[in-house]
Amino acid sequence: MTTAPPLRGSTLDGWHALTEAVEQAERTLTPLPAPARRTAAQRAVADAAKNRARAERAGFLQRHADAVYDRLTDGRTREPRIDELVAAAATAYPGLVPTAELLERENSRPQADKEGHEIDQGIFLRAVLRSPVAGPHLLASMLRPTDRALALLPEFRRTGTVRMKAVRLERRDGVARLTLCRDDCLNAEDNQQVDDMETAVDLALLDPGVRVGLVRGGEMSHPRYRGRRIFSAGINLKNLSSGGISLVDFLLRRELGYVHKLVRGIRVEGPTAWHTPYAEKPWVAAVDGFAIGGGAQLLLVFDHVLAASDAYFSLPAAKEGIVPGVANFRLGRSTGPRLSRQIILEGRRVRASEPAARLLVDEVVEPEELDAAVERSLARLDGEAVLVNRHMLNLAEEPVDAFRAYMAEFAFQQALRLYGADVIGKVGRFAAGSS
Template sequence: MATTEQQTPATVLAQHGLSVEELYDELSDKCTRPLRLDDLLYEAADRVPGLVPTRAEIEAERQRKLSDKTGVELGQGLLTAEILANPRIGRHLLESMLRPTPLALERLDELRSGGGVDLGHARVTRRGRAGVLELCNPRHLNAEDSTTLAETEAAVDLVLLDPEIEVGVFRGGVVDHPRYAGERPFGAGINLTHLYHGRVDFLFYLTRDLGYVNKLYRGLCDGPEKLWIAAVERFAIGGACQLLHVMDHVIAVNGTRLYLPARKEGIIPGASNLRLPRFVGDRAARQAILSGREWMAGQPDADLICDEIVEPDQVEVAIDARIEALTSSGLINAAANRSAIRAGQEPLDLFREYMATYAREQAYCHLSPALVSNLEEHWNADRRRL
């Protein structure tokens, strides 16, 4: 993997008489045209050859295993980092990523008229005044990868856009894995087999955290935000555990495993480095991220992550009770308090600055030979089939 021999975005742009800010202004019509991150980077590739990879170059990268990638995706991370480091254009990019996706807008009438939408890897069903979002990747224990991302984001959009839905519920779909057949594991995190075989692009990390995870936390740009309940069964590993940091109420089945395997994977666990210390304290967060500490729902130390512990046969009753509790007094004050808490804990500029660092450092992690070695050693990825 050639990850360290590329010119910086500033150097490449200077050869074309441009700065990062000038390029962004040109592509976004001076921050009046919203651009999703992938579209922005591909337009930048067309505008300034050699700055970041083109769509064709990324498609060619997808045909290579992680160990065989050329490293062209590094440019995407470096340019995104410089954009996010600039307060004006960085905020515009964040706000652009908080807009509803075309897929959600296409399916909104279906949800409003029929009470449910099946997007494939994500499903939304109206349940009283709540919208239940199920992440559905049954073969891979509800892991996330490039096949699930767009549909999950659209599902979040749909819950936020439907005026008859007052609160969201996020849970895993029913899986058919022999060990967990008929159960609803919350999520296994990033699909490590797909990652090892090169099927997960670098942009997956950024699109996920700037897209649907940030929408769970902040709502839509110039649109509604709603409270979210997590119904956590069996395990919440990696990216699934990260979701608990942006939920307003976490219902967990007694004995559920909560785990961020960042050390064994060799990547940064999304925004957990920013958010987890608020829940468990700095020392415990470092133990989790750097040394592999786990939590088990029902044990005292997990009370900082979970709000409510139930037995497996009590999950549905607990969900309905929490929906009623959150909606019975109206949502105006709840959303206002949620927004005020966030303003004190994680204002948008703090998140922007964090994501600038994340974009740069995660690009190096994604393209590091150490990631390949970790996947082989801890996951046996070289012996798993797609």
């Protein structure tokens, strides 16, 4: 443990209690076998040590989150992204969150053999996002365009095309066409897909030649759906089981990054910033095949959603054991409380052909008519009045502070769920069955 940060008074007392609990947890865990091979008694000892450290961590942050955040951001004069923020916290406040080296070791292990250090990140980020001072600053930081997008922008403006591993982006007739192209895994989501999607959304929002955006799944090479378009199979459960789905780089970056940018737009600077600090555009989604899990979550932020009549939608949160992103916050607004509970808590699958689907999508057409219907929808949303009215609708339907409060609790609860015994067991069985 390195030297504690320059704190004073009760803050310093709280820091000493935290570091003592963290050091005790390290001494307890070091001689134990990997989590999956521990006896019941060893698990109880490990859990008690980790719980004590987490209680001290949560109490310290409840009292001092703003002071910590101000130090990490130089009094909110810098705007780190969420991954940069937790990395800075690991350096400035040793023991508050796991170091990059510790997480790298964790990420090389299956989910069942991890200690759950990401839970400590969840505790930290819940405190930051809860704060009416630090929280809005972090949300605004996450709405800045990424460095990757800024580097690719000249090429995209010149050629109108960017091809990435998970997403193909084309500008045609003022439309940014984002095609999900993980054809081998039915567009299942992982860290790579989140990075590529945020890059593509940024490029579409940055390019003045784009007036409307479209997201649609590409044709699959997967044996079961070869040659068919598929929207999304949701989170990649095999990656989750093997330890490749991260709290910060996937689950939180996804919601605070490109999904939130679809709603709010991106932060802009320059002579037009007095008018609005955000550049936003209307978005259309077209669903072929199915939108499962994260794919169904995405539909809740689009301005117009079309679906082929043979498509279906589901949020298998109960089956997977995790929280379905921001769907718990957004779905009831579209469907009402009864149907949202049936979908999220009971795993109800909604087919595009049934009446309830009209609460999730705007148009249902025969598969062979979907292309033409998409083009008509894009034309309807291409207008200046559409922009200002979507802005006002989103402001009324999803107030920023309400979204922030939800994300604060989501950061913590989803971190806990990633390491729940039921989740580890379910995704392990899924991975074994699909291999």
